[in-house]
Amino acid sequence: MIYVILLTSILFSVAKAQDDQLSLGFRLQHSIHMYNEHGITIDYTPKNLLNDQLSFGTTYVSSRFGSASNSNAIIQDNILLHTTYQFSKSSLSPLIRLNAGYCFADYESSLFDDIDSSMPLLSLEAGARYAFDIPLKVQTSLGYNLITSDGSSGIGTVYPLFVQCTLLWSFSL
């Protein structure tokens, strides 16, 4: 349901776009007491929607670009749809963000076929965004995964608390 709402919102906004903004960037994420997962993110800010303070996007982060790079850490790929609300248009602004998506793990052996290798993700973030004079933005936030494994289902390496830093370069459409 969350995905449907997010997608509908994005499509609705795209259809009405005038001087909308598209941002591309890198996301660096660290789960407290678990993995580093890094990847890319795309953010779309429709013009005149909540005073240009609401954006939508998608993110892909993976341990394969973090802890699992050259190590035995479990490879896990996270694909997220997200919506971000920034509280002001000034260069420094608090923000909140909702993420929803899926995590996929690769245990690299058929011995572990009985263990779930995918699970839904739902998380909230609170942090701040700083916009430079050039079209570069930095977002940092503390996140909380509302869904984690109970040891008997899901992926055990999805941990509750995480911190993230995103660097975004913006383009006007």
Add this chain to the structure above:
Amino acid sequence: MKYFILIAAVFFIGCGGEPNITDADLDGNVLFDPSLYSPDQFLISKSNPNPTEEEKQKPVIIAAHGYTATTFEWNEFKRYADSTKADVLVSQVLLGGHGRTYQDFKNSTWRDWQASIIDEYQNLVQAGYRNISFAGSSTGGPLIVNLFAQSFFKNTIEPKHVFLIDPIIVPSNKSLSMIGIFGPMLGYIESGEMTAEERKHWYKFRPQETLQELQDIITITRKDLESGIRFPNSTHVSIYKSLYDDVVDRVSAVMLYNGIETKSPDMKKVSLPHSGIHVITRLEGRAKVTEQDRILQKNVFDEMIQDLKSKR
């Protein structure tokens, strides 16, 4: 949602006081682990410090219990090995800080817990035993695996086999990862429902300091496994991890299996039984045990004994 309840509880309760310990709890000043009074009934280095040449070649297995537990956790295996005349010597170590009082436990670190395992191994080597293996249940697992990560066995007798029973690398309850934030406010965490028998052999109250120590040893071991832990050439490893365990996440088995490097791939085994029991080898004292649990326990014991006897 359970984390929000935990957080709310922290703010409502405020700073944790001292737990309400009764004389029926191991945590108090009345009950202690029997190995403290009679170490010779639990440790092979104490019961037979001067083995004959034949006894030196017999398999000895150092069995280490889990966090808050005591030697009781490996009683059934010892009884089984003795009753089947398996010719396997079981040495049950009591981890440092365990089996004593709440305060002793609170003051202990994971290195204190591990020290008992090291002491027994060194005492057995000094006595002349040559066929030494390890079994670790739950936290006993990372405490043993950490010795290999530290190359502890580089210039000494190589262990023959390591058995890991529901070893913890990742807890089922992920709120442990936030113990550094909320622990100081909570003070301690009370265990869930325990039988009267379990209260005699497990601490009921978990000081937040020891939960932080637990978090430390599992994080250290996870990172060592990510880098790869090379076992000595003659050391085999068997991992048993129940699939529906509410204490240890089953992904722990993946991390251990992928992170431990043995001389050849066939020296490494993993088994994922469809059980909901944490520490499948301990059934005594549980509120509910099924016939299937008993069959599983016997199968694991038989496999362990067979593996130990095959390495004479």
